[in-house]
Amino acid sequence: HVQGSGRLSLTSSVIGSLLQIKPILHIKDKKIAVFEKVRTKRKAVLRVRGLLQQAVETYGELQVVIMHANCEQQGRTWMEKLQTSFPTVHFKLAYFGPALVTHMGEGTLAISWMKK
DSSP states (O other): OTTTTTSSOHHHHHHHHHTTEEEEEEEETTEEEEEEEEESHHHHHHHHHHHHHHHHHHHSSEEEEEEESSOHHHHHHHHHHHHHHOTTSEEEEEEOOHHHHHHHOTTOEEEEEEEO
16 A cells, blocks of 8 residues: 555565565654564564553553554454553554545554553
């Protein structure tokens, strides 16, 4: 989806797919930017869990939203696993609207948090 929109070259898209590169994005200066790139979805999920752990240790109580792009069961499963690990955190499940899914692609999962 990103390559199709022109934000990524065909070569980068093919290499990224072959190597299973998953970008971890964040918002910096009101823009979405790459925070890190990791290989495989499993490693990306583990890395984000580590970042959430750091945030809980720093800020205590957090409000966390898991967002999905037409993959509710995957989002719910991820949320339930995180709830088990972080019982003091308040979780919600949400979905991306069609306008965003067009740019990200179905199957995208995201997480955001803020101090409660």
